Amino acid sequence: MNNGARYVDEGSSSTSLSSQQDVDDDRMIAVVLSEEFAKLDGAVGRRVSNLAPVPHIPRINTFIPNVNDASLDHQRLLQRLNVYGLYEVKVSGDGNCQFRALSDQMYKSPEYHKHIRKDVVKQLKDFRSLYEGYVPMKYKRYYKKMAKHGEWGDHVTLQAAADKFAAKICLLTSFRDTCFVEIVPQHQEPKRELWLSFWSEVHYNSLYEIRDAPVQRKPRKKHWLF
Secondary structure (H helix, E strand, C coil), X not given: CHHHHHHHHHHHHHHHHHHHHHHHHHHXXXXXXXXXXXXXXXXXXXXXXXXXXXXXXXXXXXXXXXXXXXXXXXXXXXXXXXXXXXXXECCCCCCCHHHHHHHHHHHCCHHHHHHHHHHHHHHHHHCHHHHHHHCCCCHHHHHHHHCCCCCCCCHHHHHHHHHHCCEEEEEEEXXXXXXXXXXXCCCCCCCEEEEEEEECCCEEEEXXXXXXXXXXXXXXXXXXXX
């Protein structure tokens, strides 16, 4: 009986170590890719150089549009993308889209979204004083909720991402009166630009100039409004 138990424990330990090694390997690849792509390319920025950015105010999600409003917003966003010659790399609408879009911008793949979420939540926990004032709930409850797979990112997590990655995050939006929003790091100069499309309160995608657009792979899941 003892030998059997020891065998199970050893097997379990071996599987756990193997899984941890896979996570560590994934993380190392992500870091290398991030360093490779951490350059201020500016191609998308040049396309929208005539747009004046709106200052960003961090806030949590409080309103989800109905299907009719969301459809109109989406048409407006598509028109803007067409006007400025921009291309969306579509990411899965599984609740992780903000983190997937950021992952695609940083690593040229949306599949590192778990690492992005983990880093953003760590930023929220480590620098509570920077973000707590924007969160109308118990702060610990907020960042624990945000750590969960499938929890929608909001404008507070965007600010935390800008601070964590020393990135200027630029949103081309579907809002009627707010076309372009910039989120800049609070206490450092940005070292890179990350460009996202924002279908207001519904979905984020990753943005490129059309000629620089990578080969698009079909997202695993579609959003409920797609």
